[in-house]
Amino acid sequence: MTTEATETTKVRPRKSRTLLMLNIGSVVAGLAIWWVLSLTGMQFPTPGEVVAAAWRMLLDGTLVTDVGASLGRVLAGFALGSVAAVLIGFLMGWYTVARGLFEPWIQFFRTIPPLAMLPLVLVLMGIGESPKIFVIFLAAFLACVISTYQGVVNVDRTLVNAARVLGAGDGTIFARVVVPASTPFILVGMRVGLGSAWGTLVAAELLAAQAGLGHRMQNAQLYYDLPTIFVGIIAIGILGLIMDRLLMLAGNKLTAWQESR
Amino acid sequence: MTTPKISVRDIQKVYPVGKEDFVALGGVSLDIADNEFVTVVGPSGCGKSTLLNILAGLEEPTGGTALVDGVPVSGPGPERGVIFQQYALFPWLTVRENVEFGLRTAKVPKDERRRRAEHFIGLVGLERFADALPKTLSGGMKQRCAIARAYAVNPSILLMDEPFGALDALTRVRLQEQLLETWSQERRTVMFITHDVDEAVFLANRVIVMAARPGRIADVIDVDLPYPRDEDMRLSPEFGNLRNRVWHSMYHQRQAKEPAQ
Secondary structure (H helix, E strand, O other), X not given: OHHHHHHHHHHHHHHHHHHHHXXXXXXXXXXXXXXXHHHOOOOOOOHHHHHHHHXXXXXXXXXXXXXXXXXXXXXXXXXXXXXXXXXXXHHHHHOHHHHHHHHHHHHHHHOOOHHHHHHHHHHHHOOOHHHHHHHHXXXXXXXXXXXXXHHHXXXXXXXXXXXXXXXXXXXXXXXXXXXXXXXXXXHHHHHHXXXXXXXXXXXXXXXXXXXXXXXXXXXXXXXXXXXXXXHHHHHHHHHHXXXXXXXXXXXXXXXXXXXXX | OOOOOEEEEEEEEEEEEOOEEEEEEEEEEXXXXXXXXXXXXXXXXXXXXXXXXXXXXXXXXXXXXXXXXXXXXXXXXXXXXXXXXXXOOOOOOOHHHHHHHHHHXXXXXXXXXXXXXXXXXXXXOOHHHOOOOHHHXXXXXXXXXXXXXXXXXXXXXXXXEOOOOOOOHHHHXXXXXXXXXXXXXXXXXXXXXXXOHHHXXXXXXXXXXXXXXXXXEEEEEEOOOOOOOOHHHHOOHHHHHHHHHHHHHXXXXXXXXXXXX
């Protein structure tokens, strides 16, 4: 046992360093291949051209405006969707009536990609901000609600009993046992929801928007402006990654009490 | 004659299992005096945990009554503390916060809460771990924390459901001694469930031996050994005789019929 333990502690940092080296090597190789392809007749812009385009867009302010517009939409939709999902997920897990009423609708709409609702939503809500936020809201909500509900249903009965024998009523059990116990499930749901919201956002902007990363790429497509499209793709990837990591960090903080993962 | 602390009158508990009914408890009657330490032993399926849950107010009997201080049990109450085999500590709360849980529920003012938590954490010897999360504690420490938590709300009865069942032999013996020490300082009426004959004899004033199918009391054996009890007593011939009697009445129970296939 002990020898095994010391071995794993010795091996782990070396292994993670190897992994990091491989990660970096892979990214460098990918960039190199991109460069080679762009020089050998493929229609790609070179990395240099993309960086230049990004610099230009940063200087004339379009990049900041677009990122701001996209982030604003995704954060609004994601926040609304998460709050609604947590509320409804708790109701469904706690009250059989709520479960019976909500479940068929959620199961039905879960099978529809939120983007498929866009034509309808555009007709009903016009072309302002609200239809896009609504579709993002839907994406985040549907991804998170089932997970929250599962979390509430899976709360350890013994913990609920322990609270009851310590004199806790339903309200206390809910606030001090059910909510913390289902936090890990909610956070997983929120991460999935964020990914889903981000994906939906860009597609929604491709279809109907006056600003935003998706809109910029759509516009660039008309002018055969490949560097701008590349800037858009990379910005979307980096922003998505940053948001996911932030949420993961917050999650690790909130669920540090978990036995193991 | 004074009213017994706990009085169980012809308690029955029948679970419907398929077409046939499973009789977990088939008419059990039992009196426990104030400040008595009673252990209940029996094979699995004899309904010992069911009996405890009924007294805790976590399950309802299908027949008969359970009285505490002459009042029928209806639901859990802070005068009956329960200690579970699976510890049932709230993993997101520190040792201190776990111990304070019942006091917060009872709206005990903060200073008083602190003071009482300190006292019982000290009583079980966890002062150094007051701010630790349960995941960092060993099984024995977790159960000591659970004992402190149950004591903190000042119950007159402690119901313990195989609390040391998941621990290794040495830790188990240590905790038995500590429990008796705690009990001698803070006398309570204790009903302690176990399947370990040694443990049953070592702790109790009186050992209740139960039998299965239907769940019933097979034998009651008085343990007239003086407290405090120690390791020497465990090795004494008197102890050996009592253990043999308990073991005998458990082993030579009327052969239970296996359920029909």
